[in-house]
Amino acid sequence: MSGTSMDGVDGIAVEFRAGEAPRVLADAFVGFADGLRAALFALQQPGENEIEREALAASALAARYAVCCHELLRGANIAPTRVRAIGVHGQTVRHRPEKGYTRQINNPALLAEMTHIDVVADFRSRDVAAGGQGAPLVPAFHAQVFGAQDETRVVCNLGGISNITILPPARAQAERREKRADERTDGGAADCQAIRGFDCGPANVLLDEWAQRHLGTPYDEGGRFAASGTVDQSLLNVLLDEPFFEQAPPKSTGRDLFNAQWLDARLAGFEALAPADVQATLAALTAVSVAREIERHAPGCRAVYVCGGGARNPELLKALEHALDRSGVSGVPVMTTDVLGVPPHHVESLAFAWLAMRCVERAAGNLPAVTGAAGERVLGAIYPR
Incomplete structure (x- = not known):
């Protein structure tokens, strides 16, 4: 991959x-x-x-x-x-x-x-x-390895782009299968029709871009660059004012939308911000855009399990937990897929x-x-x- x-x-x-x-x-x-x-x-x-x-x-x-x-x-x-x-x-x-x-x-x-x-x-x-x-394609696999019998879980991939998979309880899945037995065409995939998943927005694609510009490194090691800055709420509001964030699923995205040109256009007027503050705000953008989608589509989730490169960024995980606490799904723990037996990478x-x-x-x-x-x-x- x-x-x-x-x-x-x-x-x-x-x-x-x-x-x-x-x-x-x-x-x-x-x-x-x-x-x-x-x-x-x-x-x-x-x-x-x-x-x-x-x-x-x-x-x-x-x-x-x-x-x-x-x-x-x-x-x-x-x-x-x-x-x-x-x-x-x-x-x-x-x-x-x-x-x-x-x-x-x-x-x-x-x-x-x-x-x-x-x-x-x-x-x-x-x-x-x-x-x-054509995306995301991983939710069917997530269901095979990360689903739980009696609770709703969210698997969050923080790669270049963030995406989530919402896994309803396996017990509810079984009941759904029974109700829809006459509509089934293939046992393997039809079992998972209640599962949802979609892209949420940018993750490392913008964080890496900004780190390369201002640190000369391909990524923000350990999130230390972001940790040294402060979130600027005005810039965060401008970044969140992107129609993609309000689209209903199914939806997917990539560098065609979230790229250096997209970022530079929204930074106009914020030239006085310290680079570290921009990095902190980009981390908040990833966290808030994911948290909003979880609040909208999985308000009953009991845990969020993170995978992808962002799982190695403790500041990004803290930002996600903070964003969830400020949303309507407060108290939901954020952890990596390590706890489910699969290393995030x-x-x-x-x-x-x-x-x-x-x-x-x-x-x-x-x-x-x-x-x-x-x-x-x-x-x-x-x-x-």
Whole structure:
């Protein structure tokens, strides 16, 4: 998995067995060289010679994915012949479901050639073809590993973009299934139709941008930059005055909306603010936008479990807990998915391994109630080794 932060590849080797929790065999991280990262950032906006630049970047990405796969094989001490498939997301450079497309650049054919393992790629386009947002795709997996019998839980991914999955009690899910038994078309995905999930707004995408500008580092280590500043309520109000925050789900977003240009336009008139105060306010923006969505759509939740890169930012977690306390869902604890047995940096890679497994089994991977698609679909395209 390489996400919106575009810092590198998170990989995981995992074994799935029916009725058992996924068994992690190894994990690995392979960073992007500065040249590749710059090429990926450049592809976020229209420019000259895009077709060739995208093709070259896709091949460079495949080479990094291959390195990650070899690291996983070595770490798990397994041969390529034992691997059923590689699930590879690709790098999102445009996400415009309202125009009928989402673009994850990748070269899965090259990856299959390099690894001699079947590759499953292009997970989002089938959902978009069915009228969906193509995102988020992780809620179905979250339901498999994080659901509880008798309480509503929220899983919050703080990656480049923030998103939440609302998991109703499993008992209520079972009752719903009984009531809707005559409408079921596929046991695996139809079980999860009461689950909701959607993007909330920016997270690390803006925090990283500001840290790079003022610290010269790719991110705010430990949230210390934000902790040294003070939230400016006037700027926060301006940032929150974005129509996306008021949209009803299903909804998804990315760098197409929340980018440096978006931020600079809203900073006009706030030039006197200290950079640390802006960073603190951006952290508050992430926290408040997530807390508002939880208050609107999951007021009965008992706990929020955080994953993604933001889970390593204690100041962001504190900001989220503070925002929840100031909303109508006060007293809800915020913790990482570690307490549920899954390290935060494993969650998204695990999800796309699970989606690859579903594709291989020809089982649906999307949740129409989440993405807005016309129905359940098998997600992904297989490139044989």
